[in-house]
Amino acid sequence: MKLSYKLYPFQPNSENEKSLGDIIILHGLFGSSKNWVTVAKFLSNFGSVYTVDQRNHGNSPHAAEHSIRLMSEDLEEFILDHQIKNPILLGHSMGGLVAMYFDFTHPGVLNALVVQDIAPRSYPFAYDQEIQSMSFPLEGFTSRADIDTEMAKFLPDTFIRQFLQMSLERLDSGEYRWKLNVEGLNQARRVFEDTFPENYSSNTKTLFLVGGSSDYFTKDDLGLIQKTFSNLVIKIIPEGGHYIHFTHQKEYLQILSEEFSLIS
Known part of the structure; x- marks a missing residue:
């Protein structure tokens, strides 16, 4: 499926700054690329940023089928079409599940992975x-x-x-x-059930950004991701909920700035 997107070209802060590579942002359920304008503009200081509308969202096509696997396949097609090499993926909620699935099924492809407030497990459709x-x-x-x-x-x-x-x-x-x-x-009420392959793991540089008061991420999930990701950083924003990129934007962008500065 050909996905709609918006591109934010690399805007270095100085002449000597080099791009970290292309960054792709995947929104959550009921969201779109429109929710990520501020974050995308901020991250364009580190590399070119693509904000993607996933299937059945934004300006992308509608389809009868909607699953994490299919969205991962859409993402693979997008990466191939735009000849993107070793991207950094940032995924929120449903987008985070897609990003993790892509990482698990395409080992070594990503430069880095950022997952916002979601864990690699099943979730109920509570909407x-x-x-x-x-x-x-x-x-x-x-x-x-x-x-x-x-x-x-x-x-x-x-x-x-x-x-x-x-x-x-x-x-x-x-x-x-x-x-x-x-x-x-x-x-598509089973979209968040039984998503991941058995015995999945990742060596990708991974940042988890978690809301301290979120209902989507539990103490058990901390143990799960520590077992799953071998190259892991966890940052928790106290008092934050599921939409920390909006409700706690200052702290959120500060963490991204610090962590992206460490990516090579």
């Missing part, structure tokens, strides 16, 4: 409220405010509604539509 909030007909709605009011009947969390609405598009006709393949994602 009924999100799906319901995007499943009512949009015909007749003339403003985002009215759509938000209707969404709030299903999804009280204002932050998550605003996050979802980054994928809400107004057409030239004045009508609204979801860029997300809402029905397709609803049918």
Whole structure:
């Protein structure tokens, strides 16, 4: 599948700075490349950055099938099409699962791996409220405010509604539509189950960025990744949740700056 993307060319801070290579950012479920503009611009000081819309998200094509394996295959095609050598992968949530799967099944390909707030294990599909909030007909709605009011009947969390609405598009006709393949994602409820091959491991330079208050990452997960990744750095942002790239952006970018400075 040919994925939509945005490229942020390498912007060195000084004439003598060399690029670390190409960086690819993979968003999470219900997200898109639009969620990563600030991080991508920041990381372009280290190398050219591609922010990718994964299948059924953003401006990329919709498909009936949606799995971590297929998204990893989409990523492989993207890397080959753009002739990218030894990229650095940054993946958040679903994107982190895709990035880890790619790393496990393509040993030696990555220069480095950054995983945000997700572990290499199965997760339940606990997004009924999100799906319901995007499943009512949009015909007749003339403003985002009215759509938000209707969404709030299903999804009280204002932050998550605003996050979802980054994928809400107004057409030239004045009508609204979801860029997300809402029905397709609803049918892919086992997307986070039994994802990884048996006896997986990685020697890739790996940074885990974890929210200290996140529901997605547990103490057991710390032990799991320590067993799985032999070249591992773990950074925990206290009080941070699942969206630390947004809610704790200053600390997040500081950690990336420090760790990327160590990559060769």
